[in-house]
Amino acid sequence: MAQLYFYYSAMNAGKSTSLLQSSYNYNERGMRTLIFTAEIDTRFGKGKVSSRIGLSADAHLFNQQTDIGELIRNENRKEKVHCVLIDECQFLTKAQVEQLCKVTDYDDIPVLCYGLRTDFSGELFSGSQYLLAWADKLVELKTICHCGRKASRVLRFDGEGVAIYDGEQVDIGGNEKYVSVCRKHYMDAISKAKERRR
Ligand SMILES: [Zn+2]
Numbered sequence: 001m002a003q004l005y006f007y008y009s010a011m012n013a014g015k016s017t018s019l020l021q022s023s024y025n026y027n028e029r030g031m032r033t034l035i036f037t038a039e040i041d042t043r044f045g046k047g048k049v050s051s052r053i054g055l056s057a058d059a060h061l062f063n064q065q066t067d068i069g070e071l072i073r074n075e076n077r078k079e080k081v082h083c084v085l086i087d088e089c090q091f092l093t094k095a096q097v098e099q100l101c102k103v104t105d106y107d108d109i110p111v112l113c114y115g116l117r118t119d120f121s122g123e124l125f126s127g128s129q130y131l132l133a134w135a136d137k138l139v140e141l142k143t144i145c146h147c148g149r150k151a152s153r154v155l156r157f158d159g160e161g162v163a164i165y166d167g168e169q170v171d172i173g174g175n176e177k178y179v180s181v182c183r184k185h186y187m188d189a190i191s192k193a194k195e196r197r198r
Contacts, residue, residue: 001108002104002105002107002108002109002110002111003104003110003111003136003137004100004101004104004110004111004113004131004134004135004136004137005110005111005112005113005135005136005137005138005139006089006113006115006128006131006132006135006137006138006139007019007112007113007114007115007139007140007141008114008115008116008117008128008131008132008138008139008140008141009116009117009140009141009142009143010116010117010143010151010152010153010154010180010181011116011143011154011178011179011180012052012143012180013141013142013143013151013180014051014052014141014143015087015114015115015141016049016050016051016052016055016087016114017051017052017053017055018114018141019035019049019085019087019112019114020049020051020055020056020057021055022083022085022112023035023057023083023085026082026083031082031083032079032080032081032082032083033081033082033083033084033085034060034072034075034081034083034084034085035049035057035058035059035060035085035086035087036059036060036061036062036068036084036085036086036087037049037059037060037061037062037086037087037088038061038062038063038087038088038091039061039062039063040063040088040091040170046061047059047060047061049087059087062086062091062092062096064091064093064096066096067099068092068096068099068100069096069099069100069102069103070099072084072103072107072109073103073107076107076109081109082109082110083109083110083111083112084100084103084109084110084111084112085111085112085113085114086100086111086112086113086114086115087114087115088114088115089113089114089115089127089128089131090115090116090117090119090125090126090127090128091115091125091126091127091170092113092126092127092130092131093126093127094126094129094130096127097127097130097131097134098130100113101134104136113127113131113135114141115127115128115131116128116154117132117152118152118153118154119154119169119170120154120155120156120164120165120169120178121165121166121169122153122186123169125169143180145180145181145182145185146181146185147182147184147185149182149184149185150182151180151181151182152182152183153180153181153182153183153186154178154179154180154181155178155179155180155181155185155186155189155190156177156178157177157178157179161177162192162193162196163189163190163192163193164193165190165193165194
């Protein structure tokens with residue numbers, strides 16, 4: 001029986017590398033995979049999943065309107081799909097996570113989702129919220145803070161290196177920088193930024 005997986009982490013924990021490796025493992029055994037990524041993330045060009053160590057693969061794009069379940073079933077009718085892999089899955093809507101549950105349960109295709117758990121203000125993304133609630137397997141991909149502790153938070157810094165703690169949830173490609181840190185260093189950076197603002 002197929003299962004729905006949520007591989008979650010802070011940033012730069014090698015999510016895309018892990019996704020591409022899984023896809024490769026299927027392909028190597030002659031099995032077909034479908035890869036999706038969010039339309040919002042065009043850092044590496046549209047319709048591509050790229051890892052920082054130089055691997056890449058073509059991907060279908062999804063936005064909030066995409067009927068991802070229908071798209072997968074159409075592809076599966078054309079040629080058997082053995083595994084679905086979704087990058088930037090934090091951007092999935094509740095309805096899309098429901099669609100992926102159905103793909104897993106009714107079409108019996110394993111679905112592997114890779115994404116961030118929380119945003120820079122420490123709140124869950126919508127996709128992550130429902131994947132945490134409904135996935136069969138939760139797998140944390142670990143990365144470390146500069147202090148050596150596990151990094152579980154993402155800090156967003158402005159151009160001057162001051163932590164940003166409010167504003168839009170998504171801002172890819174601006175001058176801002178994102179850094180993964182532990183909870184303690186997240187709190188430290190936020191209180192420093194708040195003092196500065198006073
Ligand atoms: Zn730390």
